[in-house]
Amino acid sequence: MGRDWKFYAQLGLTIVLCLFIMIPVVMSALAGVTVNVFKGLSSGLTLRWIFEVWDLYAASIVRSLGISIACLLVTLVAGVPLAYVLVRRPGRLTRLFEELLTLPVAIPGLALALALLITYGGFGQYRMSWLFILTGHVLFTLPFMVRSVAAVMAAMDMKTLEEGAASLGAGFWRRFFGVIVPNAKPGILAGALMVVTLSIGEFNLTWMLHTPLTKTLPVGLADAYASMRLEIGSAYTLIFFVLIVPLLIAMQAFADTAKRPPKRDDTAEDTI
Template sequence: MAGADRTGGPSLSARFGREAVTTVLIATVLFLALPVVLTFVSSFAANWAGVLPRGFVTTANWEAVIFGDGIGANVAIGTSLFYSVGLALGGVVINLLAGVPIAYAIARYEFPGRDLLNVFAILPLAPGIILGIAFLRTYPKLSTSGVALIIGYSLLKAPYMVMAVQSSFESMDLQRIEESARSLGASWPRTFLTVIVPSARTGIVAGSIISWTLAAAEFNFSYIVYSKGTPPLSLFLFKNITNSSFLNAAAAVSVFFLLIAGVTIALQVIGHRSTGRET
């Protein structure tokens, strides 16, 4: 009998398996979440000289970061923060415009070069530093502007968009859906934009969230390509974090944590509203 040992009693896996898996899962989550939680909590502390931060609760660290009196030479984090948000969102827009059609073509049609296109779509999974060097050598003049960062972010994160959306498309009977829409008089563009794309909203929203989150924190490509002007947030923190206290740095990182959470929620809400209601 399944779940029983040779003596007829429940097996060890049946008795302890679920508890063991649950324990490992909880321990893993706590291990990964503890640094984030501790960093956020310490951002409201007045000092950290011992094992744990002390002197709660103060907003001095947050004020120093937001208004520019703490991290780096009296420069506020806000400009770099919102600049990075814009760069990452620009990359997501490009990924949507290019990645969704590519994912659809790969999932829907059989054509010469299909496998090559699929490989090319995930090729930018190469490390950012490699793509940054290649981009810098190929487009030396373009690399001096924010446009270069947007294009680079879109290239680096395109595989996540393509794979997420392609997974949604492959779970649907695209041919049947298209034929049904066309039989009702819908043109192909209307079918694609109002039927196919909304049906893949789960993958599109997931791909957008992953692409934006990773692009906003991209360091390697930014470090290679960026030359002047407002620095992306990752470079801003890298260049200034050694000149400030850990508590101020914790506040700066906490701002980024909250930003990621806020944009993730916003992308989910906007994605579901713009692609239609759940059926």
């Protein structure tokens, strides 16, 4: 079957859109390794700006990664059981709770940060620590974890799985961790992907919650563009890409692996 002009028109439009998105990314990355951004590549290549970014913002980069990992752990511990309850016990109260859970996503990040400052800003040590930022990140990312896991749990016959495991003598916790959680793995991995990426890249909420001693990667990136040479800001962006892109690829690979059906044992079938 031949391909008509519509196929090539769609292909051309897709390529144009991809170039429109990717060219600024490439230009920003190149600016971070050129001697002078205004002269371009003719000024030569250098790693000076990357080393300067690391010297100035290494603590912010490491802190941002630590907060994203802590955020992932908290949302896993809280989000998976919450998704189970929402799916297993549907009703008015669970629907109301689900709506309240999504409020942090619906309201602007600055408004959420202001609410946290008004409520907990008086606790000095807590306010000055990275745990304050972690609280905001958990509130913002928890709905994504719950929705992803709940969607997978709702698609499987959870009641039948639990009844089958219970008939074999499995208690609640064994049914939950041995049956429900493994079957919900695709949703858990998808939720983990969103939580980590959203936490690392979150700026609006973090900008209001941070202190000079608790800057994260996006806040440091904004400072670099506002107060440093353009090359340093671009080098900071390049470091951000180096950190986030391999993480995205790795987590996507895990998610794809979890979605694949198990391989058939042809040898066993032949024996039967």
